[in-house]
Amino acid sequence: xxxxxxxxxxxxxxxxxxxxxxxxxxxxxxxxxxxxxxxxxxxxxxxxxxxxxxxxxxxxxxxxxxxxxxxxxxxxxxxxxxxxxxxxxxxxxxxxxxxxxxxxxxxxxxxxxxxxxxxxxxxxxxxxxxxxxxxxxxxxxxxxxxxxxxxxxxxxxxxxxxxxxxxxxxxxxxxxxxxxxxxxxxxxxxxxxxxxxxxxxxxxxxxxxxxxxxxxxxxxxxxxxxxxxxxxxxxxxxxxxxx
Numbered sequence: 001x002x003x004x005x006x007x008x009x010x011x012x013x014x015x016x017x018x019x020x021x022x023x024x025x026x027x028x029x030x031x032x033x034x035x036x037x038x039x040x041x042x043x044x045x046x047x048x049x050x051x052x053x054x055x056x057x058x059x060x061x062x063x064x065x066x067x068x069x070x071x072x073x074x075x076x077x078x079x080x081x082x083x084x085x086x087x088x089x090x091x092x093x094x095x096x097x098x099x100x101x102x103x104x105x106x107x108x109x110x111x112x113x114x115x116x117x118x119x120x121x122x123x124x125x126x127x128x129x130x131x132x133x134x135x136x137x138x139x140x141x142x143x144x145x146x147x148x149x150x151x152x153x154x155x156x157x158x159x160x161x162x163x164x165x166x167x168x169x170x171x172x173x174x175x176x177x178x179x180x181x182x183x184x185x186x187x188x189x190x191x192x193x194x195x196x197x198x199x200x201x202x203x204x205x206x207x208x209x210x211x212x213x214x215x216x217x218x219x220x221x222x223x224x225x226x227x228x229x230x231x232x233x234x235x236x237x238x239x240x241x242x243x
Contacts (some may be wrong), residue, residue, distance in 0.1 A: 004054040004077075005045060009037075009068070010084075011059030012174045015162030017155040018058055021234045025055075032175065033167035037064050038071055051077040054242055058082045058234055059204060060178050062212075063185075070188035077242040081195045081220075083233045086208035087183040090215060096205040098138065103167050106172075106179045114172050121164040128157045140200045143229030152231065154226050193220035196237035198228030 008029040010018040019029035053076045057065025059214050062084030069076045071232045086093070105113040107166045123131050136147050146152055150196050163171040193216055197209040206224065213220045 003052060005048045005052050006239065007041065007045065007053050007055050009055065009057040009061035009064040010159070011061050012171060012178070013163035014059065014061070014159035017158035017162070018027045018061075018234070020155045021152065021231065022056070023235070023241065024239060031162065031167075032055045032061065032064055032149070032179055033162060033170035038068065040184060041068050041072065041142070045072075045075055046224075048075065050074045050173050052242070053077060054239070056082065056239060057084060059230065060085045060174065062086070063178055063182055066189055066230045067182065067185045069191055070185040073188070073190050076191050079189065079193045080237070080239055081209070081212070082192065082237045083180065083197055083201055083230045084209055084212060085204045087181060087186075088179055088213050089181050089183055090211040091207060093205055093208055093211075096202075096207070098202045099234050102175060103179050110172070110176060113175065114168075117164055117168050117172055121168055124157075124160045124164050128160060129153070131160060132156055139202055140227075140229050142200065142227055142233055143202075146232055146235065152235075156231075183215065187211070187217055189216055190218070192218070192243075194240065195222045196225060196233050197222065198230065198233035198236075200227055201230045201233065203230040 006027045008019040008027050010016060010032060016029040016031050019027050028044050030044060055065040055069055055076055062081045065079055069079050122217045136144055195209045199206055209222050212223050225233050228236050
């Protein structure tokens with residue numbers, strides 16, 4: 001993709017290290033918890049020609065990618081979403097989401113979420129592998145095998161530290177923004193959208209991608225990945241060029 005400027009929006013929890021699982025070179029992967037995403041995007045893509053930026057949004061990073069596409073339609077030529085977490089108001093998704101306790105806290109008891117995040121940050125500092133194993137204890141077997149791979153664990157540990165140790169306030173703010181109604185951004189996305197979603201995803205059910213296809217004004221091309229979970233889709237997704 002010589003003409004595409006790949007701009008990666010990581011998950012939450014997560015960080016720029018998520019981009020390593022894509023297996024691509026020359027990816028711009030900002031830390032979305034360290035600066036205002038739109039301002040950072042403008043800085044990072046200042047020299048990119050109009051229509052050359054290819055946004056890739058993973059998990060809750062899909063919210064950032066879609067908002068950027070809506071705000072900078074001239075600059076963005078394509079959006080690829082991987083395991084996207086769609087707006088919660090588009091369907092009854094929470095019962096099927098592994099992170100539902102966190103999202104419910106963000107909606108109803110944000111002060112409790114801040115407290116829990118502080119405790120999780122201590123665990124990540126002391127025993128990051130214990131935290132990882134807890135988070136994926138109920139994941140499907142394929143996902144657990146993936147998370148056992150050393151390079152994957154390293155990337156995920158870095159993402160947990162980035163969110164819960166280095167930027168806990170921004171992490172809580174990002175979760176709070178996600179559980180709000182941001183569906184209005186979908187109607188302002190004018191570029192082509194491609195979606196990759198694992199059929200065994202327990203973090204963001206595939207119904208979320210189906211809802212995005214229905215609510216984006218130009219629809220989207222949805223690729224279902226049999227047997228893949230949340231991070232499995234990130235490893236399996238193919239980033240096709242802007243046409």
